[in-house]
Amino acid sequence: MDTLYQRKFTLQWSAVSEIRQVLKHVLTALSVRNSDIDSAGLVSTEYLTNLIRHNMSDVIESLTLKIYRSDDKKITLEFIDNLEPYDLFANNDSNWDIGSWELVEGGMGVALIRHYYPKASYRNYEQYNYFSFTLQNIDKRPTLIYIDDDKSQLALLEAYLTPYFQVITCLDIESGWQAILTSGATILLLDHKLKQGTCEPLLKKLNQSNLKMQLSVVMLTGDDSEEVIRTINHLGVDDYLIKPVKKMRLLQSIERVIHRFSALKYYTSDNQTPAVIDIENNRKARVFGSITTNNGGDFCMLPEHELQPIVLGDMMGHGLQALKESFAVKGFISGYLSSNPSLTSLLPSLNKALYDQKICKSSIVTLLIAFINNNRFYWLNAGHPSPVIITKKGEIIDLKGTDPLLGLSKDHHYKLFDYPMDDIEHILLYTDGWLENRETQQDDITSLRVNLPGGELAHNEYAEQLWRSTQVSLTKEIDDASLIVIS
Template identity: 60%
Template sequence: MDILFERRFELLWPTLSEIRLVLKHVLRALNVKKDEVDAAGLVATEYLTNLIRHNQGSEHHILLRISQSSKESYRLTFIDELTPYNLFKNNNSSWTIDSGALVEGGMGVELIRHYFKDADYVTKEGKNFFSFPLKHIDRRPTVIYVDDDVTQLALMSAYLKEQFQVIACESIEAGWQAILTADARILLLDHKLKIGTCEPLLEKLNKSNLKSQLSVVMLTGDDSEEVIHKINRLGVDDYLIKPVKKNKLLQSIERVTHRFAYLSYQTTFESTPSKIHLQNDKTAHIFGSISLGNGGDFFMPINDECSAFVLGDMMGHGLQALKESFAIKGFISGFLATGLPYQNMLAALNNALYKQQLCKSSLVTLAICFINNNKMFWLNAGHPPPVVVRKTGELCQLTGTGPLLGLAKDHNYTLYETALDDVEHILLYTDGWTENRFTDKDEISELNKIIPNEYQSKDEFAHTLWQNSQVTLSKEIDDASLIVIN
């Protein structure tokens, strides 16, 4: 059995998010179909959640291995050296897959068997092996090709069909629908159409969270300097001058997908600690994109006493949003050195963005929070306002937000405050945490469905809430981060 991927992780709660990210990228790279990638994410999450709970407080590691078991299938395996815990034997829950209820630690066997009936747990030579096969594989990546010339559609499809699944679209509207619904890797566009160009489709794509998932190749019959500059400004990965020969087309697609894959699978981002101790005996538990350092969400303690911090969210997600966040963090770090009040920093950042002195192609929401004398104060530029869980169990979203940074010159942001005497937990999060799970619904009602009712410690509350909020991997359309302060 050939090992295709192998990596060792610490068995800690933040690792759960990291492993989900690895599965999302690596399984997709291996052409595992989207539904099975989602199923693998669900099962891995359930298994690791149980494993972490049963080994809380101990320092252990787990090995993730993905192997090729045959020409038509892979096998995903988790290996540990812990005291054996056979989920199939130790789970006595009556929970069923159709119940729709969240049961802590009770969904394991039914959930795993529903998706992977051949899942296995064995112990040998002091090691435990939990594994399941991945069989739904189409090794041909998907290409979306947009061209309103049916002859060209037929020709290019013939060039590509042996190595790729081709979705042929005769309009930019059909192309956009394919982008939304197909798990495609490559977008192939003919620049000039009978009624206009493909530029509106690219502009729409660039404003969405989907650009990071696609490599874009443009075909053009006009090699003038003006057209080539315009194409490059639209963010294409490569362009080809028509007429296009088959070998040139395949070489271009191979080149851009390899470059894209290299960027997508980097995992050496600067991460944030999963737990930061704040003033007033409070702790910030940090989950998601912030803790992994792999996107545009960021968290910065901004004083030595750890009583104040910044939570930011760049528009978009992935590597591009991460790069944009560096400029904002650099500005904040430089301003903090002046010792001026936080309100001044927000006003200065707002004016810098208004004048397009930084982050010209992105937007950012920002919340600056600090805790003093059992009160929380915050300045808010377009960010979701904090949510508090009172000691009575009541969930309440606070009021207090201002406009996005850079929309208006010299805006004075309001300082909001709330007493913490009757507050048990404070929730701060980026838009993706709620948008990945639901849209156009009452946020507090939806949050009430996942708030833990029973927990032994503040740590357990935070970890259980994050666990309850996880979605299938394909629904993670935006960076999602959660901070629980208690």
């Protein structure tokens, strides 16, 4: 058995989001197909949800995720815990049909797991419980996209590369972009000069998206002038080769730039946001998504301040690059509030720093600052999705108070908005990826209305069901997504 990944997690709701991120990155690096990544994410979420619900202990327990390759080269995911045994299959077996679209507690989870992984198993051994399932359709060759409008060159390099890679050939940058979006490729090989121009627009578009984090880029060029090489380097390619190129030289270059995937270490911040935050009037804020791990462009801050504000931000982009940009903004906020406790003056000062390009010269940030005081809900909003409230009668109200993005105008005055708490049951704060990942044609409120939990639920159950109902397949997550439910 070859262990590919192993890590211990705290068994709480934030771990579900964190484990989903781990699966997406690790399984992509292992050349698992998108459909298998999605089914692995769905089954893991279902199992973990049941495990957390049935862990009634007040003690915070731990869970280990292990990904390993067996002797027959198949990849297995295994969850290990030492809780009171809870056999999902034995306790919740049912005759539910996955095609019925009916919601059935417990039994639906078993049917979902059995549908995707009929041989999934749960066993207890020496006081530990093991839930595992094996991925079936693994092509160990990484996927490579090659863009070139010379058909003979396409055919030649495809012949070179097919023994080592799953090769997708494209004659233009439009079809190349579609392949990048849909294939889960980890290598992009492209010719610099095409008949209709160059590939530079594609690389600029790629650099502005979250997809660059998963792609190693190798450029082929027939022009080795200093100007062209400088331009290529500025576009962020990992390596470039001067044509004509020999097969061995090409393979060596590709192997070198994909080493980061073979040595993949999933980054996890030690500075995690608490899953539950106590705020004024015995209310609690329950936190879900990227901000629980602080691993991407979404971030949440709980500065030491008498008003106990929640600061929710969203950097343009996704993954580690957006994470790096967020450090500058978080550092500014922390430094400012340590010397000046005025929340209303924070946004104008941060706005000026961004406008003057003293921080985040190549990124955009939205920011929401929210707090409760004297039975009123207050917020400052710089281009962020507006807070949404759910009244005690179940009515949805989109609070329209918002101001422009930070850094657009040097002297903009950011207004403090407020709303009475008397009729509020829940307040929803979220980043735009939470609803945009669903790729519906509906507006936010209509999309949200479809997913609101029904019935009489405790506040924690309401928040958990709302988060679960809005999750999408792992490979459909086009942006970091975060949700805070204040109840």
